Amino acid sequence: xxxxxxxGGTFNPPHLGHLAVxxxxxxxxxxxxxxxxxxxxxxxxxxxxxxxxxxxxxMCRTLxxxxxxxxxxxxxxxxxxxxxxxxxxxxxxxxxxxADLTFIVGADTAxxxxxxxxxxxxxSLARLxxxxxxxxxxxRVLDTVVPLSDxxxxxxxxxxxxxxxxxxxVRARVAAGEPVADLTGPDVARYIYEHHxxxxxxxx
Numbered sequence: 001x002x003x004x005x006x007x008g009g010t011f012n013p014p015h016l017g018h019l020a021v022x023x024x025x026x027x028x029x030x031x032x033x034x035x036x037x038x039x040x041x042x043x044x045x046x047x048x049x050x051x052x053x054x055x056x057x058x059m060c061r062t063l064x065x066x067x068x069x070x071x072x073x074x075x076x077x078x079x080x081x082x083x084x085x086x087x088x089x090x091x092x093x094x095x096x097x098x099a100d101l102t103f104i105v106g107a108d109t110a111x112x113x114x115x116x117x118x119x120x121x122x123x124s125l126a127r128l129x130x131x132x133x134x135x136x137x138x139x140r141v142l143d144t145v146v147p148l149s150d151x152x153x154x155x156x157x158x159x160x161x162x163x164x165x166x167x168x169x170v171r172a173r174v175a176a177g178e179p180v181a182d183l184t185g186p187d188v189a190r191y192i193y194e195h196h197x198x199x200x201x202x203x204x
Contacts, residue, residue: 005034017165039083107132
């Protein structure tokens with residue numbers, strides 16, 4: 001196995017924006033495989049209206065089904081406790097010792113890396129691929145990341161447009177009784193509705 005990209009997150013729910021980032025990263029960076037890595041327990045903030053890790057994992061699998069070069073990993077779902085990126089990357093290195101790892105993240109998230117567990121180790125274990133074309137965002141990311149690695153971090157920016165889809169938007173649409181297939185794709189939308197996810201409870 002050569003290059004493996006890891007796109008982590010809560011995926012609550014996964015949507016076409018996640019798929020676009022994974023696809024673009026794989027193509028731009030020539031990765032052999034991009035893995036969606038849903039967190040069991042997000043370490044920084046609880047997942048809003050969380051249907052549970054198994055449901056989120058299954059929605060990720062539904063999203064990427066049939067997509068060449070993109071798959072889903074249950075590594076964080078199967079590990080107890082909070083899902084720390086540094087633990088995930090160490091596990092990936094143990095199971096794929098010859099693979100070059102790329103951790104894929106949005107610019108806003110990358111800018112918070114100083115507050116993560118062992119950020120220096122994260123940057124030594126994987127290349128950082130940041131989804132952002134905005135110059136000021138890129139500068140903010142570099143101002144955060146470079147001091148953490150004494151300038152040795154490998155950072156690449158994905159040259160793609162802004163993803164104007166969010167999981168919170170999907171949840172809000174479902175709660176309002178509006179369709180979401182244009183945001184999630186038809187298969188994930190069907191899963192959400194068939195499993196009654198993200199709906200406002202009816203009054204007793």
